[in-house]
Amino acid sequence: MNSDIDNNKQNKPLSKPSFWQAFLFVLKITFIGFGGGNALMPIIEKEAIIKNNWASKKEFEKVIIVTNMIPGASVIQAISFLCIKWFGPLKGSILTLISVLPHLFFALLLFVFSRYIPKKYLYIFALAIxxxxxxxxxNFTISFLKTSHKTLKLPLWIFLFIFSSLFSLFVPAPINVSILNISIVISGTLLYQLIVYLKQKKALNKNKGGKK
Known part of the structure; x- marks a missing residue:
């Protein structure tokens, strides 16, 4: 039912937020910005894509891929992409700078009050987060798998998950760099897609030959 509603929304023309709507959106996203960019991606998706239809699902998926491949804070990169898309370089950059303020505010509060709060409470707070x-x-991974299962089959997803986990756990530093892992995964995925394409092309040629 929810997927049908989301599909209907994506079929509608995209709307553009006002500057103050985007301002509140940016503050809301970064104000609850615990856990880093990947933890915030579902919230950005819900607010900007599903709820308000400010960007398309395909655009958001591209943002996820790009922000996880380049260095830097992925949530700031995602926000900057959306804001610059809506308002251009100047206003978009201003909104991106505003998105940093809640992080600075929380860091300052944590620095000041950590002297007076017992460490055990900080540990409990961190564990809850x-x-x-x-x-x-x-939850985000499961929803992303559901939308992309037509492109990549489940066995390939399982292989990528196992490979990435083993690579992260057993390959020592400094060899254990993200770009190496990403390069191997992309190469394997492209090879898999090439094999599937060649098999489909071969089967298509056989069918054409049989009709003749």
């Missing part, structure tokens, strides 16, 4: 972030990421 980690649990919430893990749950959000699992």
């Amino acid at each position: 980690i649990c919430v972030v893990i749950a959000i990421l699992i």
Whole structure:
């Protein structure tokens, strides 16, 4: 039911937020910005794509891919892409700079009050955040798999997950760099897609030959 609603929304023309709508959107996203960019991607998707239809699903998927491949804070990169898309370089850059303010505010508060709060409470707070972030990421991964299962089959997803996990756990530094892992995964994916394409082309040629 929810997927049907989302599809209907994506078929409608995209709308553009006002500057103040985007301002509140940016503050809301970064104000709850615990757990890093990947944990915030589902919230950005819900607010900007599903709820308000400010960007397309395909654009958002491209943003996820690009922000995870280049260095830097992925949530700031995603926000800057959306804001510059809506308002151009000048206003978009201003909104992106505004998105940093909640992080600075929380960092300052944490620095000041950490002297007076017992460490055990900080540990409990950090553990609670980690649990919430893990749950959000699992839910986001499942929803992303559902939308992309037509492109990449489940066995390939399982292989990529196992390979990435083993690479992260057992390959020592400094060999364990993200770009190496990404390069191997992309090469393997392209090889898999090439094999599938050649098989489909071969089957198509056989069918044409049989008709003759």
